[in-house]
Amino acid sequence: MKKYKKIIFVCEDNTCRSVMAEAIMNGFKNSLKGGQELAVVSRGLVVLFPEPMNPKAVAILKSRQLEPTHEHSISLLAEDLTEDTLVIAMTEAECLSVAEQFGTVADITTVRRFVGQSGDLEEPHGSLSDYGMFFEHLDLLVKMVAQALLKEIAEEPSKEENEEFTGEIESGGERSNEKEDDLIIPAE
Numbered sequence: 001m002k003k004y005k006k007i008i009f010v011c012e013d014n015t016c017r018s019v020m021a022e023a024i025m026n027g028f029k030n031s032l033k034g035g036q037e038l039a040v041v042s043r044g045l046v047v048l049f050p051e052p053m054n055p056k057a058v059a060i061l062k063s064r065q066l067e068p069t070h071e072h073s074i075s076l077l078a079e080d081l082t083e084d085t086l087v088i089a090m091t092e093a094e095c096l097s098v099a100e101q102f103g104t105v106a107d108i109t110t111v112r113r114f115v116g117q118s119g120d121l122e123e124p125h126g127s128l129s130d131y132g133m134f135f136e137h138l139d140l141l142v143k144m145v146a147q148a149l150l151k152e153i154a155e156e157p158s159k160e161e162n163e164e165f166t167g168e169i170e171s172g173g174e175r176s177n178e179k180e181d182d183l184i185i186p187a188e
Contacts, residue, residue: 002107004149005084006039009111010094014044014073016054016123017090020135021111023066024142032150045097047075056124056131064135081106086184088145091120109184115144 007025011018022042029035050072058068076098081087085106089095095110112119121141124134 004086008087009042010087011090012046014042015051016057018042019068020057020138021142023061023068024139027066028143028146034150043076044073047073056128060131060135078102107184107186111141
């Protein structure tokens with residue numbers, strides 16, 4: 001697999017899903033060998049003005065001892081993208097929008113496609129518990145992305161964490177036998 005120096009999580013407005021994914025990856029990557037070398041940010045596709053983070057998303061992150069890295073949404077810009085950047089969108093439509101707006105300077109995929117699954121991660125709506133359930137699902141997917149990108153865990157997880165994570169992967173998250181070319185829109 002290609003070695004990336006930067007990961008950009010992208011969603012529509014950079015107030016919830018991509019912010020949560022960035023916080024999860026930043027909280028997890030330091031436990032993986034090589035994780036400290038990876039820059040992780042989040043951006044939005046439609047940011048007309050800086051919007052505050054979704055308060056329910058922030059509350060869920062804080063309840064998990066995670067913090068958003070910025071207080072307002074940030075737009076994806078052409079200068080964010082380089083050949084050693086992987087853009088991970090939440091939906092197929094957002095993935096295609098990145099490719100249409102910016103070309104394929106960087107590799108582009110969706111979080112689910114990258115881990116061998118199909119489907120989109122739509123914006124959560126409803127109660128705080130709905131956001132909590134969304135977080136749990138996204139947490140698993142982002143950790144699968146991190147492990148695929150960085151391959152080796154520097155610190156062995158506890159037996160309970162390892163059994164829990166392995167069980168969740170075996171229940172439907174394992175990467176399929178698809179070629180990497182099918183998982184990522186490669187940079188030109």
